[in-house]
Amino acid sequence: MREHAFLALAAATAALAPLGAEARPVTYPSGNMAMAEHRDETTVVETMRTLTPKIAVGWHDEWDDESDWQFHGPMVAGLAKRWNMPAAQANIFWMAGAGVAFDDVASAGGEAQPAAYAGFEADWENRRFYTQYQARGLWAEDIDNTLTQRARVGVAPYIAEAGGLHTWAILQVDHEPEDDRPVSVTPVLRLFSGGLLAEAGVSFDGDAFATFMFYF
Amino acid sequence: MIRFSTLALACAVLAMPFGAAAQPQAAQQAAPAAVPFAADAVVSVNGLVCDFCAQTLDKSFKRHAQVRAIRVDLTAKTVSIDFQPGLSLDDATLRRIITNAGYAVTAIQRTGGPA
Numbered sequence: 001m002r003e004h005a006f007l008a009l010a011a012a013t014a015a016l017a018p019l020g021a022e023a024r025p026v027t028y029p030s031g032n033m034a035m036a037e038h039r040d041e042t043t044v045v046e047t048m049r050t051l052t053p054k055i056a057v058g059w060h061d062e063w064d065d066e067s068d069w070q071f072h073g074p075m076v077a078g079l080a081k082r083w084n085m086p087a088a089q090a091n092i093f094w095m096a097g098a099g100v101a102f103d104d105v106a107s108a109g110g111e112a113q114p115a116a117y118a119g120f121e122a123d124w125e126n127r128r129f130y131t132q133y134q135a136r137g138l139w140a141e142d143i144d145n146t147l148t149q150r151a152r153v154g155v156a157p158y159i160a161e162a163g164g165l166h167t168w169a170i171l172q173v174d175h176e177p178e179d180d181r182p183v184s185v186t187p188v189l190r191l192f193s194g195g196l197l198a199e200a201g202v203s204f205d206g207d208a209f210a211t212f213m214f215y216f
Numbered sequence: 217m218i219r220f221s222t223l224a225l226a227c228a229v230l231a232m233p234f235g236a237a238a239q240p241q242a243a244q245q246a247a248p249a250a251v252p253f254a255a256d257a258v259v260s261v262n263g264l265v266c267d268f269c270a271q272t273l274d275k276s277f278k279r280h281a282q283v284r285a286i287r288v289d290l291t292a293k294t295v296s297i298d299f300q301p302g303l304s305l306d307d308a309t310l311r312r313i314i315t316n317a318g319y320a321v322t323a324i325q326r327t328g329g330p331a
Contacts, residue, residue, distance in 0.1 A: 028276055028317045029316060053315075053316050082318060084261075086293065086322075088263075089269075125265055125266070127266070127290065160267065161289075161290055161291065162267055162269075162270035163267065164267070166267050192267060194267060
């Protein structure tokens, strides 16, 4: 079912939206964002609405098939700091969410427990290069307590103008200490233009990665 | 819950005003072909690095009835604004729109029309 939800969102965004954008939790006042990400055995779906130039609120769903738990709840994200330079931009975002986690969903039907997470994201980019770092801590009582990290570096093979198709080749490193393979390296291809971002890749361990993000 | 999330996302996507899904290209083409784009104001902006920047500015400006169309030049780092005939936005408003969208204004140049 979770896969169906991911594919439905991906199909909807791909079919209805014109291609592009950057992966930012806070956009512009009244701007909306819908995102679905799948990596290995984890799927995340988020919807966000930006209320002010620095604050966005939304809903976060997450399914972890490997550990057999789910999380569902509201979230908030903020732009802590932005540097606008003549040929580059850098940002620091924070995000947090609280809700309900369900354990042993497949075997026992799910035992609900309160859960929360918090994290931050820092990025720097110009039109040729892109870097990003994310860290997130998740607390779900005795279901899962973990700190995950992600780092990215990317390069654009060509410089696209506004309205064109923007392409990025990205190398992504994920660190999940409690995973069977704590460190995973994934080459990712990103395409974006206008309001739709799509990413796809396969890690060196063979795990699939895909992201669809739509700004509207 | 999964179904609810999927449904909510689907509704959100379907509820979008696609006709006004102001892409930069769409904004540039919004004006009738017989009325060519005329840059009444050119704003130099820091932080313009991606297509998302262009889309953000386009949507922010299109909320103002005084604006007929805009063009974002990522190479020149400028936003050109074509106002409706006889209308305009003052410098403070231009600066506020771009600042609220997340970017920094470095200069505003008027090229014609009422200031």
